[in-house]
Amino acid sequence: xxxxxxxxxxxxxxxxxxxxxxxxxxxxxxxxxxxxxxxxxxxxxxxxxxxxxxxxxxxxxxxxxxxxxxxxxxxxxxxxxxxxxxxxxxxxxxxxxxxxxxxxxxxxxxxxxxxxxxxxxxxxxxxxxxxxxxxxxxxxxxxxxxxxxxxxxxxxxxxxxxxxxxxxxxxxxxxxxxxxxxxxxxxxxxxxxxxxxxxxxxxxxxxxxxxxxxxxxxxxxxxxxxxxxxxxxxxxxxxxxxxxxxxxxxxxxxxxxxxxxxxxxxxxxxxxxxxxxxxxxxxxxxxxxxxxxxxxxxxxxxxxxxxxxxxxxxxxxxxxxxxxxxxxxxxxxxxxxxxxxxxxxxxxxxxxxxxxxxxxxxxxxxxxxxxxxxxxxxxxxxxxxxxxxxxxxxxxxxxxxxxxxxxxxxxxxxxxxxxxxxxxxxxxxxxxxxxxxxxxxxxxxxxxxxxxxx
Amino acid sequence: xxxxxxxxxxxxxxxxxxxxxxxxxxxxxxxxxxxxxxxxxxxxxxxxxxxxxxxxxxxxxxxxxxxxxxxxxxxxxxxxxxxxxxxxxxxxxxxxxxxxxxxxxxxxxxxxxxxxxxxxxxxxxxxxxxxxxxxxxxxxxxxxxxxxxxxxxxxxxxxxxxxxxxxxxxxxxxxx
Numbered sequence: 001x002x003x004x005x006x007x008x009x010x011x012x013x014x015x016x017x018x019x020x021x022x023x024x025x026x027x028x029x030x031x032x033x034x035x036x037x038x039x040x041x042x043x044x045x046x047x048x049x050x051x052x053x054x055x056x057x058x059x060x061x062x063x064x065x066x067x068x069x070x071x072x073x074x075x076x077x078x079x080x081x082x083x084x085x086x087x088x089x090x091x092x093x094x095x096x097x098x099x100x101x102x103x104x105x106x107x108x109x110x111x112x113x114x115x116x117x118x119x120x121x122x123x124x125x126x127x128x129x130x131x132x133x134x135x136x137x138x139x140x141x142x143x144x145x146x147x148x149x150x151x152x153x154x155x156x157x158x159x160x161x162x163x164x165x166x167x168x169x170x171x172x173x174x175x176x177x178x179x180x181x182x183x184x185x186x187x188x189x190x191x192x193x194x195x196x197x198x199x200x201x202x203x204x205x206x207x208x209x210x211x212x213x214x215x216x217x218x219x220x221x222x223x224x225x226x227x228x229x230x231x232x233x234x235x236x237x238x239x240x241x242x243x244x245x246x247x248x249x250x251x252x253x254x255x256x257x258x259x260x261x262x263x264x265x266x267x268x269x270x271x272x273x274x275x276x277x278x279x280x281x282x283x284x285x286x287x288x289x290x291x292x293x294x295x296x297x298x299x300x301x302x303x304x305x306x307x308x309x310x311x312x313x314x315x316x317x318x319x320x321x322x323x324x325x326x327x328x329x330x331x332x333x334x335x336x337x338x339x340x341x342x343x344x345x346x347x348x349x350x351x352x353x354x355x356x357x358x359x360x361x362x363x364x365x366x367x368x369x370x371x372x373x374x375x376x377x378x379x380x381x382x383x384x385x386x387x388x389x390x391x392x393x394x395x396x397x398x399x400x401x402x403x404x405x406x407x408x409x410x411x412x413x414x415x416x417x418x419x420x421x422x423x424x425x426x427x428x429x430x431x432x433x434x435x436x437x438x439x440x441x442x443x444x445x446x447x448x449x450x451x452x453x454x
Numbered sequence: 455x456x457x458x459x460x461x462x463x464x465x466x467x468x469x470x471x472x473x474x475x476x477x478x479x480x481x482x483x484x485x486x487x488x489x490x491x492x493x494x495x496x497x498x499x500x501x502x503x504x505x506x507x508x509x510x511x512x513x514x515x516x517x518x519x520x521x522x523x524x525x526x527x528x529x530x531x532x533x534x535x536x537x538x539x540x541x542x543x544x545x546x547x548x549x550x551x552x553x554x555x556x557x558x559x560x561x562x563x564x565x566x567x568x569x570x571x572x573x574x575x576x577x578x579x580x581x582x583x584x585x586x587x588x589x590x591x592x593x594x595x596x597x598x599x600x601x602x603x604x605x606x607x608x609x610x611x612x613x614x615x616x617x618x619x620x621x622x623x624x625x626x627x628x629x630x
Contacts, residue, residue: 010496010596134535142535144542146554151561158561162568169572172581173594180591196576197583200593201601202506204579205498210513211575215568222564229557433596434497 001283003096006440008278010433017174017425017432018181020274024422028273035414042408045401046121054124058399062391063383067402068122070375071409074258075115076156076230077251077371081259082108082163083223086170087216095438096287098431099279103270103421104263105167110416112160114409119153121405148232155226162222166215172198172208173430187423227251234378241321241382244309250302257299257341258371260292264364266417268357270426279427282355289354296345296367303342317387324385325377329395334377340370458609461588461625462616463597467495470598471505473619477602477612484605485612492586494599516574517567524566529559588625597622 049056059066085104089097120126132153134143143150175195182188198204228248235247244250267288271280310318325334344366353359384395420426464470470493477487493502503509533550576582586601593599602612609626616624 014595134531140539140541142539142542145532145536145558146551151554151557154558154561158565158568162564165568165572169575177594180594196581197585198581199583199586199589200494200496200599202493202495202502203509204581205495206503206509206511207513207575207579209498210511211571214514214517214571218564218568218571222561225557225560225564430497437497 002281002439003283003287004099004279004281004432004435004439006436006443008432008436010436013279013429013432013436014177014181016275016278017427017429018178020276020426021178021182021187021422021424024273025275028418028422031269031273031414032418035411035418038408038411039415040408040411041404042411045404045408049121049124049401049405050126056399056401058396058402060394060396062386062394063380063396065122065379065383066396067376067398067406068118070379071372071406072115072118072122073230073251073375073378074372075111075118075409075413076227077255077258077375078111078262078368079108079115079159079163079259080223080227080252080255081263082106082167083219084256084259085263086166087219087223090213090216091220095435096284098435099276099281099427100263100267100284100288101431102167102171102428103266103417103426104259105163105170106417106420106424106426107259107262107266108163109160109167110413110420112156112163113416114413116156116160117409117412118405148229148236151229152233155222155229159222159226162215162219166212166219168194169208169215170212170428171424172196173200174425174428176200177429178425190423223255224252227255239382239386240315240317241310241325241385242378243318244306246302246305246309250299250306253295253299253302254371254374257292257295258368260288260295261364261367261371263288264292264360265368268361268364270421274421274426276427279432285357285360286354289348289360292364292367293345293348296341296348300342300345303338321381321385325381328381328385330377330381330384333373334381337370337373337377340366341374344370456606457603458606459587459601459603459627460609460612460616461586461590461599461601462621463590463592463599463623463625464619465597465622467499467501467598469619470600471501473600473615473621474505476615476619480611480615482604482608482611484608485602490603492601494593494601496594496596511578513571513574513578516577517571520570520573521563521567523570525559525563527566528562529555532558587627590623590625592623 057066057068082101082105085097085101086108089101120129123129132143132150134145134150172195175191176198179188179191179195182191228251231247231251234242235244237243264285267280267285270276307322310322313319325331344363347353347359347363353363380396383391385392462473464473474487474491474493477485477491493506495502532555536550536555588601590597590599600616604612613624613626
C-alpha cells in the first residue's frame with residue numbers, strides 16, 4: 001500500500017487543505033464546545049485556589065508537588081512528538097512524515113504552553129512569578145543558577161520560542177498559498193501579514209531549505225536537553241526513588257512515547273474532522289504505530305533498568321519506595337501504569353490492529369493514561385515514603401481543585417490545538433506536493449528502467 | 455532606458471529548464487541572465503538549483519554567529535550575576551561554578567543560534583518583501599514562473615522564447 005497517491009493534482013491538494021479551514025465536520029464544533037467546558041472547570045478551580053490559597057489544592061508537607069508537577073511533566077513530554085516527527089524524521093529523509101508533521105509541531109507548541117501554566121498555578125502566588133526571572137535589582141538578588149528548576153525554566157523558554165519559530169518558518173510557503181487563495185476578510189489580512197511577501201522564488205527556497213534544516217538540527221539536542229533537565233529536577237535530589245542515573249534517558253523515552261501516542265489520537269481525530277483521508281492515510285498511520293511500539297519497548301526496558309538498579313543497589317530507602325509503589329496505597333495506579341505503558345502496546349505489534357482505527361484510538365488514549373500515571377507515580381510515592389519515617393503515614397489524595405485543573409488542561413490544549421487547525425493549514429501543502437512529485441518521478445524512473453531492461 | 459518586467463508561466467519543470475537554457479545560450483542585449491531572472495515555484499526543487507547554477511547561501515554564518523554570541527552572552531551574564539551575588543553564601547564552593555553554568559550556556563547557545571538563524575533567513579531571503587511587479591497565484595499552486603527584467607528592446611525576443619516553449623501565460627508590465 002502506498003503512503004500517498006502519486007497522481008493527486010497539486011491544485012486538489014490546495015483545495016482540500018484550504019477547505020479544512022472553512023468546512024470541518026460537525027464534530028469539530030462539539031470538540032470545541034467540550035474543550036471550552038473543560039477549560040471553564042479549570043478556570044473555576046484556579047479562581048477558587050487564587051482566592052482561598054494553596055490549601056484547597058490539598059498539598060502539604062511533605063506533599064509539595066502534587067498533580068500539578070506530574071501533569072507539568074506530562075505536557076512537557078507530549079511536546080516531544082513535534083520534534084520527533086519534524087526534526088528527527090526530517091533529517092532522516094523519512095518523507096511519510098510530510099502530511100502529518102505540521103499538526104505534531106503545533107502539538108509541541110501548545111503542550112509547552114499548557115505545561116507552562118502548571119508552573120504558574122503551582123506557585124500559588126502567580127503575581128510573583130517574575131521572581132523567577134534573572135533581572136538586575138536593587139536588592140542584589142538573583143535566582144539560583146545552579147538549580148535544575150531554573151535550568152528548567154530557561155530550557156522550556158528556549159524550547160517554546162524555538163518551536164514557535166520552527167512552526168512558523170515551516171508554514172510561510174503555506175501561508176502564501178492561503179493568501180493567494182482565500183477571499184477578502186480578516187483571514188486574508190492575517191495570511192498576507194504572516195506570509196511576509198513569500199513568492200516561492202529560487203532565492204527564498206534556497207535560504208528556506210538551509211534555515212529549516214539548521215533549526216531542525218538545533219531542536220533535536222534541545223528537546224533531549226529539555227527533558228533531561230526535567231529529569232534533573234528529580235534525579236539531582238537525594239530523595240529515594242528519584243536519585244536514579246537512568247532518569248534522563250528514561251524521561252526522554254517517556255516523552256517520545258507519550259508524544260507518539262498523542263499523534264495517533266490526533267491523527268485519527270483530524271483525519272475524520274477535516275476529511276483528510278487522502279493525506280493522513282492508513283499506511284502512514286501504520287508507520288507511526290510501529291514507531292510507537294518501538295519506543296514503548298525502549299521505555300519498558302528503561303523501566304526495567306530503573307527497577308533493577310534500585311533493587312540491586314542495596315539502598316534500603318529507595319528499595320522501600322519501589323516496594324511501596326507495587327504494594328502500597330498507590331499500587332493500583334502503579335500497576336495500571338505498567339499495564340498501559342508496557343503490556344497494552346503489545347497490541348500494536350499485531351498487523352490486524354495497526355490500521356484498525358477504533359482499536360488504535362482507544363489504545364492511544366490508554367497509552368497516554370499510562371504515561372500520565374507514570375509521572376504521577378514518580379512524584380507522589382517518593383513524597384509519601386521518603387527517607388524520614390515521619391512522612392510515611394502521609395499518603396496524599398489530590399483535592400478536586402487539582403483534579404479540576406488537570407482535567408481543564410486537556411480542554412485548554414484541545415481548544416488551542418483545534419483553533420490552530422481551523423485557522424492555519426494543519427497539513428503542509430507544499431511538502432505534500434514535494435512528496436507527490438518525488439514519488440511520481442521515482443515511479444516514472446522505475447517504469448523507464450523497466451522498459452529499458454526489456 | 456526603462457526596464458520592462460515579463461512573467462511567463464509553465465506547466466512543468468522540464469519546459470522551464472529548456473527556457474532557462476535557451477536564455478543562457480542566447481545573447482540578448484539589455485538582459486543579463488544571471489541578474490535579471492527569477493524562477494518561482496510551488497515547491498522547493500533541487501532541479502531549479504541545477505539549471506540556475508549553484509548560488510551561495512549565507513544563513514549558516516548567521517547561525518554560527520548567533521550560537522556563539524548566545525553561548526558567550528549566557529555564560530558571562532550568569533557568571534557576572536554570580537560574581538556579584540554577595541547575599542548568597544557559597545560555603546567555600548566556587549563563586550562561578552563551571553559544570554552547572556554549562557547547562558544554561560548550552561541553552562543560550564541554542565537560543566541564540568535559532569533566533570539569529572531566523573533573522574539571517576529573513577535577511578538572506580529578502581523577507582518581508584513587497585510583491586514583485588508581476589505575480590500569479592498559480593505559482594503557489596502548480597506552475598513554474600520565470601520573471602525577467604529587461605530593456606524594452608529585449609522584451610520581444612524574450613516573449614518569443616517563452617512562446618516557443620509553450621508558456622501557459624505571459625504577463626507584461628512596464629517598469630519605471
